[in-house]
Amino acid sequence: xxxxxxxxxxxxxxxxxxxxxxxxxxxxxxxxxxxxxxxxxxxxxxxxxxxxxxxxxxxxxxxxxxxxxxxxxxxxxxxxxxxxxxxxxxxxxxxxxxxxxxxxxxxxxxxxxxxxxxxxxxxxxxxxxxxxxxxxxxxxxxxxxxxxxxxxxxxxxxxxxxxxxxxxxxxxxxxxxxxxxxxxxxxxxxxxxxxxxxxxxxxxxxxxxxxxxxxxxxxxxxxxxxxxxxxxxxxxxxxxxxxxxxx
Amino acid sequence: xxxxxxxxxxxxxxxxxxxxxxxxxxxxxxxxxxxxxxxxxxxxxxxxxxxxxxxxxxxxxxxxxxxxxxxxxxxxxxxxxxxxxxxxxxxxxxxxxxxxxxxxxxxxxxxxxxxxxxxxxxxxxxxxxxxxxxxxxxxxxxxxxxxxxxxxxxxxxxxxxxxxxxxxxxxxxxxxxxxxxxxxxxxxxxxxxxxxxxxxxxxxxxxxxxxxxxxxxxxxxxxxxxxxxxxxxxxxxxxxxxxxxxxxxxxxxxxxxx
Numbered sequence: 001x002x003x004x005x006x007x008x009x010x011x012x013x014x015x016x017x018x019x020x021x022x023x024x025x026x027x028x029x030x031x032x033x034x035x036x037x038x039x040x041x042x043x044x045x046x047x048x049x050x051x052x053x054x055x056x057x058x059x060x061x062x063x064x065x066x067x068x069x070x071x072x073x074x075x076x077x078x079x080x081x082x083x084x085x086x087x088x089x090x091x092x093x094x095x096x097x098x099x100x101x102x103x104x105x106x107x108x109x110x111x112x113x114x115x116x117x118x119x120x121x122x123x124x125x126x127x128x129x130x131x132x133x134x135x136x137x138x139x140x141x142x143x144x145x146x147x148x149x150x151x152x153x154x155x156x157x158x159x160x161x162x163x164x165x166x167x168x169x170x171x172x173x174x175x176x177x178x179x180x181x182x183x184x185x186x187x188x189x190x191x192x193x194x195x196x197x198x199x200x201x202x203x204x205x206x207x208x209x210x211x212x213x214x215x216x217x218x219x220x221x222x223x224x225x226x227x228x229x230x231x232x233x234x235x236x237x238x239x240x241x242x243x244x245x246x247x
Numbered sequence: 248x249x250x251x252x253x254x255x256x257x258x259x260x261x262x263x264x265x266x267x268x269x270x271x272x273x274x275x276x277x278x279x280x281x282x283x284x285x286x287x288x289x290x291x292x293x294x295x296x297x298x299x300x301x302x303x304x305x306x307x308x309x310x311x312x313x314x315x316x317x318x319x320x321x322x323x324x325x326x327x328x329x330x331x332x333x334x335x336x337x338x339x340x341x342x343x344x345x346x347x348x349x350x351x352x353x354x355x356x357x358x359x360x361x362x363x364x365x366x367x368x369x370x371x372x373x374x375x376x377x378x379x380x381x382x383x384x385x386x387x388x389x390x391x392x393x394x395x396x397x398x399x400x401x402x403x404x405x406x407x408x409x410x411x412x413x414x415x416x417x418x419x420x421x422x423x424x425x426x427x428x429x430x431x432x433x434x435x436x437x438x439x440x441x442x443x444x445x446x447x448x449x450x451x452x453x454x455x456x457x458x459x460x461x462x463x464x465x466x467x468x469x470x471x472x473x474x475x476x477x478x479x480x481x482x483x484x485x486x487x488x489x490x491x492x493x494x495x496x497x498x499x500x501x502x503x504x505x
Binding site for chain 1: 368
């Protein structure tokens with residue numbers, strides 16, 4: 001489990017586009033934290049900065065005392081994380097089993113039981129053996145999501161990141177995946193960060209919620225405090241989400 | 248007038264910047280070919296894609312090239328009674344130039360575009376970011392296997408193209424132009440020098456590197472969306488073809504220049 005501190009994180013792209021304008025946030029060890037926000041609000045960029053995929057323009061992100069900018073400890077920093085990408089990001093040229101094996105091989109280098117580890121993780125997320133040798137394009141979106149989750153947990157990370165975990169899934173499959181994520185997180189006991197614009201997902205998974213708007217954290221608190229929050233953006237977001245749900 | 252110079256300057260700077268980026272990318276890719284970990288399965292997969300699947304188109308191109316060269320040389324050389332040199336011209340043309348260049352261009356058209364499209368799609372679907380988060384260097388996993396496959400398999404294809412091209416010339420010369428098979432073969436063997444074949448194979452290795460470097464570069468820096476990947480594919484093929492022809496001139500000058 002890891003504690004994560006975002007300290008005045010700013011990201012400006014080469015084109016001059018400012019995406020993050022000073023994000024401050026602390027996520028405690030073992031917490032399930034949800035980052036909510038509108039599309040284009042900077043959620044995905046924030047996560048890519050956290051994972052070290054994008055460099056920060058200024059500020060810092062520190063995980064258990066290791067800075068994302070510390071080049072000498074970059075490998076150790078990166079090993080703390082695993083991510084379930086929005087589009088799953090399974091490798092097209094590998095079968096479902098090979099995808100998980102490939103990830104497991106990075107964590108358990110030199111071990112002969114990598115196939116068994118991969119199979120164990122796939123079974124743990126509810127995939128049947130008959131799909132192990134199929135390619136990602138040959139299985140449903142829900143199965144791809146499960147396989148991507150199996151790949152993510154095969155790295156045995158300290159921090160799990162879920163990027164829009166239910167996007168592109170029907171409500172029933174989305175619900176099943178949400179339950180699976182919650183069960184997985186509880187069984188692993190890791191720190192999790194979920195980015196979503198779906199309030200239902202947030203309320204289901206969150207210990208605490210942060211709202212990101214135009215590159216700034218406008219509110220952080222418990223999910224059940226959102227309704228009574230006086231922040232205008234939070235109220236608008238909450239009302240809009242509930243209007244959509246009532247329809 | 249000032250605007251014209253400003254635009255010219257802008258494009259010149261952008262071109263220099265692009266050349267610099269491609270050079271750094273290629274150097275980084277080349278370096279990654281010689282450091283562990285080596286992804287042998289990926290290397291083998293791309294060797295099959297570049298070598299085996301390109302074989303039919305390269306063989307067909309070489310066959311027609313050999314046949315055309317024999318016909319054209321015969322028609323031209325008859326004008327000054329030098330038709331006896333057809334076999335020599337065919338073998339030198341094929342091994343030094345047409346074999347490597349035609350094979351290089353054909354493989355470039357087929358493979359460079361596929362590399363750019365595959366890597367571009369991987370970028371769009373976050374697969375390259377996924378590699379990074381798994382602790383895998385995308386250069387070692389994506390670029391190095393393609394470069395190694397290109398540098399090893401294009402020379403192999405050129406060797407096959409050389410043989411088939413010479414056979415094409417032999418076929419036309421003996422069946423259409425009434426050459427004797429024995430004298431054609433002996434003339435071919437007598438006038439063929441090792442440098443003719445070696446220069447072609449060295450060129451092919453450079454072409455293989457160029458093709459995979461441009462394919463990977465344009466895939467890595469493709470814009471998002473179907474249009475972005477499409478543009479990357481086109482740019483990869485155009486840049487690779489120009490690269491192959493420019494390299495051909497430079498290497499010809501190195502091997503055979505005064």
